Amino acid sequence: MRNKKQINLTKPIVMVGLMGAGKTSVGRALARNLGIPFVDSDKEIEKAAGCSVVDIFSMYGEQEFRRVEEKVIERIIDTPPMVKVISTGEGAFITPAVRQIVLEKALTIWLKADLELLVKRTNFRHTRPQLLNTDSRQILAQLINERYDTYAKADIMVETRDENIHKTLNKVLNAIEQHNNKGETK
Numbered sequence: 001m002r003n004k005k006q007i008n009l010t011k012p013i014v015m016v017g018l019m020g021a022g023k024t025s026v027g028r029a030l031a032r033n034l035g036i037p038f039v040d041s042d043k044e045i046e047k048a049a050g051c052s053v054v055d056i057f058s059m060y061g062e063q064e065f066r067r068v069e070e071k072v073i074e075r076i077i078d079t080p081p082m083v084k085v086i087s088t089g090e091g092a093f094i095t096p097a098v099r100q101i102v103l104e105k106a107l108t109i110w111l112k113a114d115l116e117l118l119v120k121r122t123n124f125r126h127t128r129p130q131l132l133n134t135d136s137r138q139i140l141a142q143l144i145n146e147r148y149d150t151y152a153k154a155d156i157m158v159e160t161r162d163e164n165i166h167k168t169l170n171k172v173l174n175a176i177e178q179h180n181n182k183g184e185t186k
Contacts, residue, residue, distance in 0.1 A: 007034060007176055012077055013085045014106040016093040016151055018143055020121035021111040022160050022168060023087040029169045031085040041088045045072050053089070066091065070098050077105050090143070094150050103153070107179070109172060110154035115141055117162050155179060 013030065015023040024040055031038035042053050045068055049056055056065045069092055076086055086106070092098045093108070102108050113121075118140045151157075156175045160168050 007173065008180060009083045011082060012106040014102045014108050015085065015087045015111060016108055016154055017090065017111040018113065018118055018140065018147065019090045020118040021113040023111055025165055026111060026168050026172060027085045027087040029165055030172055033169060033173065037081060037084040039076050039084055039086045041069065041073050041076060041086055041092065044076060045069055048072055066095050070095060073098055074101050077101065094147055108154035110151040110157045111160050112157055113160045115144060117160065
């Protein structure tokens with residue numbers, strides 16, 4: 001693993017991608033490595049709503065969840081400290097208003113994973129509303145087809161594999177450095 005490295009950041013980093021891509025685990029490791037706060041937007045939504053994401057979906061529907069999600073993500077981004085890592089739910093970046101907010105105010109990193117890895121990582125979790133009581137492989141394949149073009153609008157894309165988290169973290173850190181260096185040469 002690479003030693004903690006000073007990377008010049010002036011705005012939040014927002015992790016995007018499908019469930020199981022590693023947004024929370026890699027985001028948490030990234031924040032720890034950079035010495036900045038980590039915020040999980042789904043946890044913040046649950047605090048604000050007083051119930052789980054699964055409960056919000058089942059009681060109020062996806063549309064209401066997305067409305068709350070937009071407000072919570074905007075609040076997280078606009079609340080100091082400004083430099084932090086934010087892990088978002090898999091549908092957040094797909095929502096046009098959320099996508100606009102994070103593209104304007106944050107550095108977005110898409111963790112891209114293949115279908116096999118997503119299935120492996122989500123198979124035994126009961127916290128994913130879209131995968132409850134259904135064929136997760138079919139749903140994840142459909143989400144890949146529907147959402148990868150939108151995720152590709154993120155500032156940075158890092159392919160995740162079935163590998164040690166430190167390897168993925170190093171890929172993310174290198175991608176941020178390359179992105180920052182590209183910005184300096186413009």
